[in-house]
Amino acid sequence: MNPLSTTPDAGRETPRVLIRGTGLLGASIGIGLRADGHEVQLSDPSGTAEAIARDIGAGSIREVGDPDPEIVVIAAPPEVVAEEVADALVEFPQAVVLDVASVKAEILRALRELADGRADEVTPVDLTRYVGTHPMAGREQSGPVAARGELFTSMPWVITPAQDPATGEQVPTQAAVAWAEEVARRCGATVHYMDPQEHDDSVALISHLPQIAASLVASRLQDAPTSALALAGNGLRDVTRIAASDPNLWVQILSSNAAPVVEILHGLRDDVARLIRTLEDPRAPGSQADIAQLISEGNSGRARVPGKHGAPPQSFARLIVIVDDRPGQIAAVLNDVAKVGVNVEDMRMDHSAGHQVGMVELSVLPGRRDELAEALTDFGWKVVQS
Amino acid sequence: MNPLSTTPDAGRETPRVLIRGTGLLGASIGIGLRADGHEVQLSDPSGTAEAIARDIGAGSIREVGDPDPEIVVIAAPPEVVAEEVADALVEFPQAVVLDVASVKAEILRALRELADGRADEVTPVDLTRYVGTHPMAGREQSGPVAARGELFTSMPWVITPAQDPATGEQVPTQAAVAWAEEVARRCGATVHYMDPQEHDDSVALISHLPQIAASLVASRLQDAPTSALALAGNGLRDVTRIAASDPNLWVQILSSNAAPVVEILHGLRDDVARLIRTLEDPRAPGSQADIAQLISEGNSGRARVPGKHGAPPQSFARLIVIVDDRPGQIAAVLNDVAKVGVNVEDMRMDHSAGHQVGMVELSVLPGRRDELAEALTDFGWKVVQS
Structure with missing residues (x-):
């Protein structure tokens, strides 16, 4: 053919x-x-x-x-x-x-x-x-x-x-x-x-910038005291996950898309410089509003990131189930979820150093959350609405 | 008393x-x-x-x-x-x-x-x-x-x-x-x-810097075209998750820990400026090595972030199971995992816009992975080693 x-x-x-x-x-x-x-x-x-x-x-x-x-x-x-x-x-x-x-x-x-x-x-x-x-x-x-x-x-x-x-x-x-x-x-x-250029501008923002940010944050951890790293939570883990990427590949990607990336980095550098000036005198008039604006703008941008399945951002309701950290516990929870007939849209384990208890965070359609929480409680689970 | x-x-x-x-x-x-x-x-x-x-x-x-x-x-x-x-x-x-x-x-x-x-x-x-x-x-x-x-x-x-x-x-x-x-x-x-100052220096690095990086990346998404955001993957989602945090709280945190944060931000600004210079002429001698070094340093830093339970970084082996996106599927997988007697240390759903198939990534002790993959395959699951 x-x-x-x-x-x-x-x-x-x-x-x-x-x-x-x-x-x-x-x-x-x-x-x-x-x-x-x-x-x-x-x-x-x-x-x-x-x-x-x-x-x-x-x-x-x-x-x-x-x-x-x-x-x-x-x-x-x-x-x-x-x-x-x-x-x-x-x-x-x-x-x-x-x-x-x-x-x-x-x-x-x-x-x-x-x-x-x-x-x-x-x-x-x-x-x-x-x-x-x-x-x-x-x-x-x-x-x-x-x-x-x-x-x-x-x-x-x-x-x-x-x-x-x-x-x-x-x-x-x-x-x-x-x-x-x-x-x-x-x-x-x-x-x-x-269009090819539209593609490159898009990935500069939604793929290359996050990669650079993750690498820059992670690179500062190289010489950090172990006692500091022991306090690491999910925030740091999430922000730095993609910092584990392949250097050779990224040299080629960033070199080949340098112009759109540089333009974004100019904005990033200006924002960092502005934040430095603000924090050098955090009690000066306007400083507090400046910091609040940075975080608020982050809120707005974050709210535009689509969820999984391309669902509108944050369209799922979450609830948390406490489980013992041993084989079969998570399956047992999800079994009971299935009995109620509710689909789990997303799922995340949430636990940290030292303890043997886990928290399973389930994302479900908002209309099903209360019903599910009630049913799981009846099944004997410790449920926390998130 | x-x-x-x-x-x-x-x-x-x-x-x-x-x-x-x-x-x-x-x-x-x-x-x-x-x-x-x-x-x-x-x-x-x-x-x-x-x-x-x-x-x-x-x-x-x-x-x-x-x-x-x-x-x-x-x-x-x-x-x-x-x-x-x-x-x-x-x-x-x-x-x-x-x-x-x-x-x-x-x-x-x-x-x-x-x-x-x-x-x-x-x-x-x-x-x-x-x-x-x-x-x-x-x-x-x-x-x-x-x-x-x-x-x-x-x-x-x-x-x-x-x-x-x-x-x-x-x-x-x-x-x-x-x-x-x-x-x-x-x-x-x-x-x-x-010590109080040791604490503040530690959180500046492992909590305040990631928050600032997430907010800065997310803030650039405010005016991004919807078509660009539609390409967002887990990388962007992870890097920007904590950008949803409360502005008022962070004004107070960053103001009260300004000195250690400013010191770290100076380093960040220098790194961004260096990367801009490099990418303004990505084919110049030394440019490629510069970019590779940034990503490599990120690799090293990331490798020091402890895993969940405070386990050494990346000490778990991962495997991926393909499931239909309907009630009970994940439970059914984990039920079969439980039958094998393997504990799930971490778990993550991985799927994106448009499709109705999910991937469940399971983290288990490395010594148990092959056995689990084999058993799940025998149970009829589509298993991919990660």
């Missing part, structure tokens, strides 16, 4: 896919697409990464003489993506080529430069077959060992078709875009469309 | 307690101590807060003619704590007086000033009966409605006995300190001892 001449709706076609780059994302896509019936070929400059990806079921290693892929997914490190996309477009003149890098505008710019530079060659770099995409499903771990087919389940996958700067028309064919969307859907993701 | 002449070990004595300030902390302490058999008196300048605290079982409202308390807990806003402690020491000349404010050195300084100023009065402010403490169990919500007796369960409660600046000797009597510790223990907390 030629995916450029068909649409994903034409039956349940499963084009042959080549994945170049078998790290966390590439291997996870391979597992996901194979589960969906696709033949998946793998290649990676690292023989080890290739072999691990094959062994965990991401596909078979592409050999000389294998049939050409109909879809190529470039899952290489951001700094080599443009080159790899250009090569694949030339090598497989019938294939749709996607990339999955975390930044989009600079890759497109580099790719256009490459295409212009090779315009006089026999096989030009045909950008009508390229679709930029970004599955937003990173993890703190990396490499094919961390891969799993469910990595993308319910996660946003952004598709950023290029526009011709002169005419404003979409560069990739509609069939290529439709197949990019189909790959995302078959991996279980939720598709969003954006 | 006179708690100053007894020790907490002398039987199971339950001194009469007065709690001044019936917000979240005061009301929660009342509920905790009443459950432990103490007679608890309440007072608050707000009649409403007082009545709510009484109605939720935190104690009875103190009336004229009531017997004197033997322990007084000042749970007032930080800015009035010193005055309230001094008044209580004078009003109840036999009582041990504690406070539970989030900052300790400035309160002690203000209290010493008050004591010096009243040194010539008939009843001096007797600091040998005052013990500063800080239960580290705030929540995003505030007010007595949010109170619960289990608020302190397993949480750190720092006790900061003053030292005489001249002699270095402990100012409060050992009996007073022992009763402060006993109040913390009877509320279920884990006790830590620190």
